[in-house]
Amino acid sequence: MEAITNGLILLMLSIGHAELWIMVINRTHAQPIHEAWLKRFRHVAELLIVLFPIVLFLSVGLSTPGVLVGGDWSQLPFWWKPVLLVSALGFMGLLCSGFRHLFYKPPRQQTEHQSELIHMRQRLNQDLIGEGPYHYLAGLPFNEIFSVEFTRKTFVLDRLPAEWEGLTILHLSDLHFSGTLKREYFVELCRVAQETEPDLIIFAGDLLDEMKCLDWLDDTLGIFKAPLGQYFILGNHDWNQQSDQIRQSLIDRGWTDIAAQTLRLEHVGHAMQIAGTEVPWMGTHPEILRSEMSETVSDFLLLVSHTPDNFHWATREGYDLMLSGHTHGGQVRFPLIGPVFAPSRHGTRYASGTFARGSTLLHVSRGVSGIHPLRWFCRPEISLLTLRTTNTEDR
Ligand SMILES: [Fe+2]
Structure with missing residues (x-):
């Protein structure tokens, strides 16, 4: 004994x-x-x-x-x-x-969470495993890499102007084009996402791991159109590739680069500042355009950061909403223990989900793919975020 x-x-x-x-x-x-x-x-x-x-x-x-x-x-x-x-x-x-x-519970600001599973293999009725790196992992039993979860979450944000009630943001992250998952997988996913007709589209970085896949943009991210625009930053995997070429290719297809900068956007009588940061891999943190804000009404502040590690900085700066990816939800989650691997200074704390700190709400997407095409108990994710000014239960 x-x-x-x-x-x-x-x-x-x-x-x-x-x-x-x-x-x-x-x-x-x-x-x-x-x-x-x-x-x-x-x-x-x-x-x-x-x-x-x-x-x-x-x-x-x-x-x-x-x-x-x-x-x-x-x-x-x-x-x-x-x-x-x-x-x-x-x-x-x-x-x-x-x-x-x-014991994770989303913060009170997240009032609704619905999800729809998109089984890409059945939907397209074809083998979606290509010849890219680590392709042998994609066929492992119970791998969820082809079962994408389309999550719809509602956030109630105190400082959202009443006129913006119901504003929708499509949050995409971590596509990791490499050839391991075939182009058709991403084409269909982007088509489904665009059908939701969001007001604003954000891509939070890690576009590709193989430069030869850059022309996939034509029928993937290149198809997106939203009334308030499509904005992107790059991630650490893009930094490991030819990031200038990746950046220009996205710009050529109608996306706006917000890395290390802040854009001010007028919408129904109010202004939103959309900022992006690729720190610690590229550039510097953006600066809030305080001089352009009126003394009585401050702008709504949206930050896109590839890594959730910038959350505490964003909180100190006073951003209202921050959108991230990078950690992929851990990709493999063990029963009871949850995720173990997450490339973050905070370990698995912000691996995925919604978090509140100060007046900032953070949404971390599990992303669509990864250089290792393996996901157990951690489905790929694309998200449609609906912003509200008051709790829907109160109405
Ligand atoms: Fe990534």
């Missing part, structure tokens, strides 16, 4: 050790480090994650002190103690993030 208990303790310590490395991986992937270096670091970390339990079970479990074969923990060599203490803390950290995931 004691051997089983000790075996479970060693297992928990191994999981805790893995979690520590994943925490480091998440945070390094939030930094402006090129993909090649991140990949090397990730491979070293993955090797250590695999080797640690082997060494732990052979050494502490079977050798000195041999807690699996009658040995006593008091005989544990001195140098193991800090290692196991830190691993135990890692396990506690995993439990904390699991609890946060289990």
